[in-house]
Amino acid sequence: MNHRIAIAGCSGRMGRLLIETVLGAEDCELAGALDQPTSPAVGQDAGAFLGRNSGVAIASDLRTGLRDANYLIDFTRPEGTLAHLRLCRELGVKAVVGTTGFSDAQKAEIAEIARDVAIVMAPNMSVGVNVVLKLLDVAARALSQGYDIEIIEAHHRHKVDAPSGTALKMGEVVAEALGRDLKQCAVYGREGVTGERDPSTIGFATVRGGDIIGDHTVLFAGIGERIEVTHKSSSRATYAQGSLRAVRFLAGQAKGLFGMEHVLGMA
Numbered sequence: 001m002n003h004r005i006a007i008a009g010c011s012g013r014m015g016r017l018l019i020e021t022v023l024g025a026e027d028c029e030l031a032g033a034l035d036q037p038t039s040p041a042v043g044q045d046a047g048a049f050l051g052r053n054s055g056v057a058i059a060s061d062l063r064t065g066l067r068d069a070n071y072l073i074d075f076t077r078p079e080g081t082l083a084h085l086r087l088c089r090e091l092g093v094k095a096v097v098g099t100t101g102f103s104d105a106q107k108a109e110i111a112e113i114a115r116d117v118a119i120v121m122a123p124n125m126s127v128g129v130n131v132v133l134k135l136l137d138v139a140a141r142a143l144s145q146g147y148d149i150e151i152i153e154a155h156h157r158h159k160v161d162a163p164s165g166t167a168l169k170m171g172e173v174v175a176e177a178l179g180r181d182l183k184q185c186a187v188y189g190r191e192g193v194t195g196e197r198d199p200s201t202i203g204f205a206t207v208r209g210g211d212i213i214g215d216h217t218v219l220f221a222g223i224g225e226r227i228e229v230t231h232k233s234s235s236r237a238t239y240a241q242g243s244l245r246a247v248r249f250l251a252g253q254a255k256g257l258f259g260m261e262h263v264l265g266m267a
């Protein structure tokens, strides 16, 4: 069965890789490519950057971009993703959302849209990070007393949201394992005379620079020892391959909001 896939943000870092990955997958077909109206790529063939003809012209009109698709893969920005998902609901197009940086209200709207159409949404599509999330649950429960928890992430200079969606998800997993509410206990960066560390907090530190694809460390710092759980991405291919796994998973779902833990059978 061919999965007919449209890619949003098709000239972005993830968008281009997703075009290449879809074109290279035997069970997938590129059915649409969306870019912003201001993009010089609108009207060009979606495979032009690879020096090949995909037969799909890049569209800025959402209906045109989604017309022939059964699935949308969206790695853009929160406001763009929401606009795309509203139309997906109307057209019955299932969606894989990799975008990060959503507000609580935007997340609530996505959950509402998923009452009518199936959506996989995850801040990190890689298998490795999703395994790490499971390890963190185990580690946090075992280290619940006497260990200070800090989450450190590093990304490329172009990233616009902080902390990363993955770091926040790691914080949620750890907080839930400890029976804490991340909204109450998160500390985002420190400056000046901060006073001693409150043991009930989970700290976040953000590094931005160069071409770092995505590094995440959760530090459990005790007296006499520390444990670091680290994941490092060396290629965005893992996010693109994870997105196609999510599409294949969605083929069997009519509606509902899912995460990569469902796709990977780790829920």
Ligand SMILES: NC(=O)C1=CN([C@@H]2O[C@H](COP(=O)(O)OP(=O)(O)OC[C@H]3O[C@@H](n4cnc5c(N)ncnc54)[C@H](OP(=O)(O)O)[C@@H]3O)[C@@H](O)[C@H]2O)C=CC1
Pocket: 008, 009, 010, 011, 012, 013, 014, 015, 035, 036, 038, 039, 075, 076, 077, 079, 080, 081, 097, 098, 099, 100, 101, 122, 123, 124, 125, 126, 165, 239
């Ligand atoms: N879940 C995961 O595994 C991963 C998630 N991400 C997330 O994916 C998102 C995109 O990352 P990346 O590809 O590096 O970013 P880029 O900036 O390279 O690409 C974003 C694309 O989205 C387009 N875009 C921006 N704003 C809108 C909008 N309002 N409506 C429609 N399209 C828009 C951009 O167009 P233009 O250039 O014209 O502005 C561009 O084509 C980020 O939120 C990032 O955190 C990234 C990697 C992995």
Ligand SMILES: O=C(O)C1=N[C@H](C(=O)O)C[C@H](O)C1
Pocket: 100, 123, 124, 155, 159, 163, 164, 165, 166, 167, 213, 214, 215
């Ligand atoms: O913007 C990125 O590049 C990435 N964003 C995601 C996030 O915010 O967690 C996933 C990955 O770390 C790369």
